Amino acid sequence: MQEKLRIMVVDDEMIVRESFYHWFKKYGHEVETAADGQEALDKLEKTPFDLLFVDIKMPGMDGLELLDRVKALYPDTFVVIITAYGSIDSAVKAMKSGASEYLLKPFKPAHIDLVMEKISQQKTLTSKYQYLENRLGEMTRFDNIVGQSEPMQRVFDMIPEVAGTDASVLLTGETGTGKELVAKAIHAKSSRANYPFIAVNCGAMTESLLEDELFGHTQGAFTGAEKNRKGFFEVASGGTLFLDEIGDISMKMQVDLLRVLEDRQIKRLGSNQPIDVDFRLICATSRDLSALIRDGTFREDFYYRINVIGIDIAPLRERKEDIPLLARHFLDKYSQETTKQVDHLTADAEKVLCAYDWPGNVRELENAIERAVVLSKSRTLDSRDFSFLRPPEGDKTPARSLEEVEKRHIQAVLDECGGNISQAARILDINRSTLHKKINKYGLQKKDA
Amino acid sequence: MQETAIGLVALGNGVPELVLKIIAAHIEGYLNLSTVQLKSLQLPASCLDERRLQYDAGKLLQYLEEQPFEGCSKIIGVLGGDLFVPIFTHVFGEARQGGGHALVSLHRLFHSEAGTPCPEPLAYERAAKVALHETCHLFDLLHCQDQDCLMHFSDDIPALDALPINFCPYCTQYINDACRRMGIAKKVLF
Numbered sequence: 001m002q003e004k005l006r007i008m009v010v011d012d013e014m015i016v017r018e019s020f021y022h023w024f025k026k027y028g029h030e031v032e033t034a035a036d037g038q039e040a041l042d043k044l045e046k047t048p049f050d051l052l053f054v055d056i057k058m059p060g061m062d063g064l065e066l067l068d069r070v071k072a073l074y075p076d077t078f079v080v081i082i083t084a085y086g087s088i089d090s091a092v093k094a095m096k097s098g099a100s101e102y103l104l105k106p107f108k109p110a111h112i113d114l115v116m117e118k119i120s121q122q123k124t125l126t127s128k129y130q131y132l133e134n135r136l137g138e139m140t141r142f143d144n145i146v147g148q149s150e151p152m153q154r155v156f157d158m159i160p161e162v163a164g165t166d167a168s169v170l171l172t173g174e175t176g177t178g179k180e181l182v183a184k185a186i187h188a189k190s191s192r193a194n195y196p197f198i199a200v201n202c203g204a205m206t207e208s209l210l211e212d213e214l215f216g217h218t219q220g221a222f223t224g225a226e227k228n229r230k231g232f233f234e235v236a237s238g239g240t241l242f243l244d245e246i247g248d249i250s251m252k253m254q255v256d257l258l259r260v261l262e263d264r265q266i267k268r269l270g271s272n273q274p275i276d277v278d279f280r281l282i283c284a285t286s287r288d289l290s291a292l293i294r295d296g297t298f299r300e301d302f303y304y305r306i307n308v309i310g311i312d313i314a315p316l317r318e319r320k321e322d323i324p325l326l327a328r329h330f331l332d333k334y335s336q337e338t339t340k341q342v343d344h345l346t347a348d349a350e351k352v353l354c355a356y357d358w359p360g361n362v363r364e365l366e367n368a369i370e371r372a373v374v375l376s377k378s379r380t381l382d383s384r385d386f387s388f389l390r391p392p393e394g395d396k397t398p399a400r401s402l403e404e405v406e407k408r409h410i411q412a413v414l415d416e417c418g419g420n421i422s423q424a425a426r427i428l429d430i431n432r433s434t435l436h437k438k439i440n441k442y443g444l445q446k447k448d449a
Numbered sequence: 450m451q452e453t454a455i456g457l458v459a460l461g462n463g464v465p466e467l468v469l470k471i472i473a474a475h476i477e478g479y480l481n482l483s484t485v486q487l488k489s490l491q492l493p494a495s496c497l498d499e500r501r502l503q504y505d506a507g508k509l510l511q512y513l514e515e516q517p518f519e520g521c522s523k524i525i526g527v528l529g530g531d532l533f534v535p536i537f538t539h540v541f542g543e544a545r546q547g548g549g550h551a552l553v554s555l556h557r558l559f560h561s562e563a564g565t566p567c568p569e570p571l572a573y574e575r576a577a578k579v580a581l582h583e584t585c586h587l588f589d590l591l592h593c594q595d596q597d598c599l600m601h602f603s604d605d606i607p608a609l610d611a612l613p614i615n616f617c618p619y620c621t622q623y624i625n626d627a628c629r630r631m632g633i634a635k636k637v638l639f
Contacts, residue, residue, distance in 0.1 A: 019537070025546045105536055107538065109537045
């Protein structure tokens with residue numbers, strides 16, 4: 001099926017412009033006309049077009065010159081050359097310069113239908129290529145989401161429900177919990193599934209780079225902007241835009257994004273021309289946005305805009321029943337990928353994996369299995385294959401000062417000894433008077449023995 | 450809401466009266482709109498492109514738009530001559546999208562693709578198809594992707610013959626809505 005395109009007809013003959021105009025209107029395309037090359041360039045500067053029909057013989061700038069300039073400035077725009085003065089030479093020249101097709105006037109109406117079909121297919125292929133190119137660098141080694149725990153079942157239940165709406169979604173959870181996979185699953189189950197899923201890691205970019213990536217730019221917008229370039233808002237047209245680490249963006253960027261969400265329009269950097277955009281927004285963060293709002297570094301109105309539906313993905317240590325399942329899933333995956341016949345996990349190995357806290361969550365588990373598979377000398381992974389995992393530490397200890405560590409340790413030993421100073425001093429390998437001084441210094445409590 | 454007629458007018462001498470009656474019957478039968486046959490008009494010589502020996506659809510539509518047709522909200526001109534728009538080799542018909550005037554050319558409808566004469570009933574059916582298609586353009590219907598819908602575009606005889614006289618549900622709904630929007634009453638058939 002042909003999609004609706006923005007078309008410009010450039011011809012010095014009004015009757016030809018009108019004929020094209022009326023014809024394309026019958027297909028519901030958006031059509032504009034220009035009487036010469038300069039008028040066409042002026043219109044292109046203001047608003048993007050998908051397709052240009054350009055007469056080769058025009059006063060002033062001829063069709064071939066216009067083709068060269070359009071291809072230099074707007075490489076995504078397709079150009080079809082039309083002429084009543086057809087010659088093999090000009091056809092070859094036009095095709096070499098990047099024209100998509102070459103038409104000799106007058107032509108059978110069905111011929112233009114074929115051209116439109118071809119352009120439509122080329123456009124789809126170009127979009128898919130750009131999408132895949134964007135995705136290639138971001139491809140994760142996760143295939144899908146695995147989990148049987150209650151928290152993950154809740155997430156699975158929410159995905160189809162959320163996918164059925166167009167509301168903005170905020171995914172929260174620690175790093176490595178699979179927020180992007182959930183975002184992809186929502187996209188895949190939504191009506192936008194046949195359109196791009198664009199993921200952007202906001203935390204990995206400077207403000208100006210992020211602005212350029214999202215909004216795109218026009219030629220000359222800044223040093224080095226040699227061509228017009230679409231931003232992710234436009235590339236994601238019809239699809240889903242996934243903004244990861246949204247808690248890391250600046251206040252200015254929050255204001256800019258808020259405006260886009262409200263107006264559903266963007267302006268490329270260096271342009272005042274608004275462009276309609278149509279995307280579904282999914283954001284993710286591992287940070288506590290409420291705390292950021294209290295600190296004044298995150299806008300409350302923006303928070304409510306992006307958090308129409310919130311999904312929290314539990315860390316792996318809170319859903320340990322998923323660990324054996326995930327481990328077997330990654331074991332299958334990497335034994336196939338590495339063509340090593342490693343397909344068993346001993347009960348001891350499972351115990352080690354379940355005992356570990358996985359601060360890097362599923363991503364860390366995946367890396368651990370991959371490493372174990374690569375280094376394994378047998379078909380079975382046992383606990384020794386995971387000796388590189390540090391033993392569980394109980395509570396995760398944040399960075400503390402030496403004094404703070406000393407204070408906590410003395411308190412712990414005192415508690416263990418039931419407040420017995422002599423016993424605690426022996427364990428701490430200090431004399432009793434030193435221990436008393438430290439108890440007074442830190443204001444510690446001695447439990448009665 | 451007043452009953453409003455689609456005016457049918459023969460342009461020039463090459464239009465059999467039976468064709469107009471058949472077109473009228475099809476518009477009434479398939480679109481449920483009333484029709485009226487108007488006095489024929491001469492084809493203005495200025496609309497003939499002497500190099501191509503075809504009538505310029507744009508100029509002919511403009512000519513029709515300049516004529517006073519009382520009591521008709523839409524006019525369909527039928528001619529025996531061949532019709533073109535400058536970019537195309539020929540068209541079977543042409544209409545102002547969402548406008549008031551359309552054209553139907555019979556020139557290519559009475560022959561097969563190979564140029565041999567075809568049975569008259571088949572030619573009349575083709576004329577009716579083109580007229581219905583152009584009438585719907587007057588109600589702002591676009592070309593349809595459904596190959597079994599009369600609003601699907603066809604520019605050669607085999608493609609026209611392959612089209613059934615039938616509108617897809619989407620186009621049917623659209624024309625009903627368009628008539629309502631434009632305040633055009635449909636004919637009461639019973």
